[in-house]
Amino acid sequence: MSKILVTGGTGYIGSHTVVELQNAGYEVVIVDNLDNSSIEILDQITKITGKKPQFYNLDLCDEAKVVELIENNPDITGVIHFAAHKAVGESVAKPLKYYRNNFFSLINLLTAYTGKDVNFVFSSSCTVYGQPDKLPVTEEAPVKKAESPYGNTKQIAEEILAEAASVNPNYHIISLRYFNPVGAHDSALIGELPIGVPQNLVPFITQSAIGKRGPITVFGSDYNTPDGSCIRDYIHVVDLAKAHIAALKRQEENKMSGNFEIFNVGTGKGSSVLEVIKAFEESTGVKLDYKIGPRRPGDVEQVWGDVSKAETELNWKAELGLEDMMRSAWAWEQYIKDHPFS
Numbered sequence: 001m002s003k004i005l006v007t008g009g010t011g012y013i014g015s016h017t018v019v020e021l022q023n024a025g026y027e028v029v030i031v032d033n034l035d036n037s038s039i040e041i042l043d044q045i046t047k048i049t050g051k052k053p054q055f056y057n058l059d060l061c062d063e064a065k066v067v068e069l070i071e072n073n074p075d076i077t078g079v080i081h082f083a084a085h086k087a088v089g090e091s092v093a094k095p096l097k098y099y100r101n102n103f104f105s106l107i108n109l110l111t112a113y114t115g116k117d118v119n120f121v122f123s124s125s126c127t128v129y130g131q132p133d134k135l136p137v138t139e140e141a142p143v144k145k146a147e148s149p150y151g152n153t154k155q156i157a158e159e160i161l162a163e164a165a166s167v168n169p170n171y172h173i174i175s176l177r178y179f180n181p182v183g184a185h186d187s188a189l190i191g192e193l194p195i196g197v198p199q200n201l202v203p204f205i206t207q208s209a210i211g212k213r214g215p216i217t218v219f220g221s222d223y224n225t226p227d228g229s230c231i232r233d234y235i236h237v238v239d240l241a242k243a244h245i246a247a248l249k250r251q252e253e254n255k256m257s258g259n260f261e262i263f264n265v266g267t268g269k270g271s272s273v274l275e276v277i278k279a280f281e282e283s284t285g286v287k288l289d290y291k292i293g294p295r296r297p298g299d300v301e302q303v304w305g306d307v308s309k310a311e312t313e314l315n316w317k318a319e320l321g322l323e324d325m326m327r328s329a330w331a332w333e334q335y336i337k338d339h340p341f342s
């Protein structure tokens with residue numbers, strides 16, 4: 001079975017993808033500098049799959065190290081590139097930190113594969129659409145001016161990938177535009193580990209429910225949506241992980257049209273903040289303490305994806321619903337209360 005390099009493989013989405021790759025029979029090599037993850041995740045993955053992935057603690061911004069890694073592992077056939085800084089607020093305060101990390105790591109990887117055949121899957125984001133004019137948003141919708149340096153790194157990265165692919169026919173690149181990944185593995189052994197106060201709704205909900213945070217603030221109830229709160233396309237992280245396997249399969253089976261493609265990865269269904277709160281309460285039996293606050297600057301009103309391209313061409317479809325997302329996120333929050341990570 002082929003060997004896949006997973007950068008950022010001890011992180012949230014990366015760790016779930018490593019599990020799905022191993023379950024599908026792939027051999028996995030992880031590269032992560034543990035900047036935003038814990039080494040203990042390797043043991044957690046091993047508990048789930050029974051297979052310990054090979055691990056390199058390495059900063060992908062170090063070009064010489066990246067080249068050496070690729071030269072030492074000539075049997076790697078595919079790369080799934082998750083490693084990046086991702087905190088929108090921090091990126092506004094420290095733009096150079098974000099441009100440096102997210103671009104250097106990407107360019108070093110692509111450079112190391114110059115002249116070599118490689119399947120490459122990139123973590124992009126629905127943030128590239130801003131507030132779309134039409135919903136559900138398709139891959140053809142115009143990319144809007146980024147609201148943050150983080151968002152800009154995703155837009156420019158896609159341009160870098162498209163241009164690199166156009167002159168390197170042996171690169172086979174798929175960019176996956178994720179909607180809002182939430183939830184955790186069914187085992188509750190891996191999940192999201194936000195540092196500091198979570199900026200995203202679901203980790204804030206679970207931390208509030210367990211008593212780590214105070215009441216939840218719903219940022220705005222006067223949006224032009226049915227209940228007035230913002231709408232997002234939440235996708236279970238395990239469904240999202242599986243989309244990466246589907247992308248690799250498409251590359252391996254030479255089914256790509258051209259050598260650079262983009263896919264939306266969501267459920268195709270929008271849920272409001274108030275609906276998510278209700279789904280959490282109903283699926284866990286835990287009552288939440290929440291209040292309505294003012295709008296938060298930079299929040300898009302509503303976005304959900306048209307995922308028909310992924311369904312027909314990747315042969316992938318999200319299977320898990322909001323209840324599964326809430327139940328698994330809650331189980332994970334309870335697990336880490338009893339098993340804190342260093």
Ligand code: NAD
Pocket residue numbers: 007008009010011012013014031032033034035036037058059060061081082083084085086101105123124125126178179180181
């Ligand atoms: P995460 O922070 O949990 O995982 C990223 C991992 O990359 C971390 O383990 C970190 O230590 C590692 N890393 C960062 N810079 C590195 C470097 N220079 N060298 C080696 N390792 C490095 O993030 P995540 O939520 O799993 O996100 C994965 C990818 O998906 C990111 O590219 C992110 O921008 C993208 N994405 C995430 C979301 C989301 O809501 N979580 C949404 C859309 C896109």
